Amino acid sequence: QVFSQHCPFLMGPIECLADVVTPDTDIQVTLNIFELASAAGIPCEVDPALVTALAGHRTEGASPEEEYKVSCLLLVFVAVSLPLLAADPASTYSPELDG
Numbered sequence: 001q002v003f004s005q006h007c008p009f010l011m012g013p014i015e016c017l018a019d020v021v022t023p024d025t026d027i028q029v030t031l032n033i034f035e036l037a038s039a040a041g042i043p044c045e046v047d048p049a050l051v052t053a054l055a056g057h058r059t060e061g062a063s064p065e066e067e068y069k070v071s072c073l074l075l076v077f078v079a080v081s082l083p084l085l086a087a088d089p090a091s092t093y094s095p096e097l098d099g
Contacts, residue, residue: 017033
């Protein structure tokens, strides 16, 4: 917000780029725009740092057992996180957003 007040000429184009992204936009272009917007402090639908971290852990030729373990760990993470998020008074459920 401070950056927007002091440098609107810089933030304006970044905000416009972030608003133009649609589901039809190429995924690499979308990630690049979200990375720029995230670096400028604009909230994004997709966290580019998380995408980069997950892509870095992907290994080609991983065994099916290893992929199964990773998917099970992800399910455990979601199962542990949901009750914590539900108990947080700051979190809300929005039916319009399905979440």
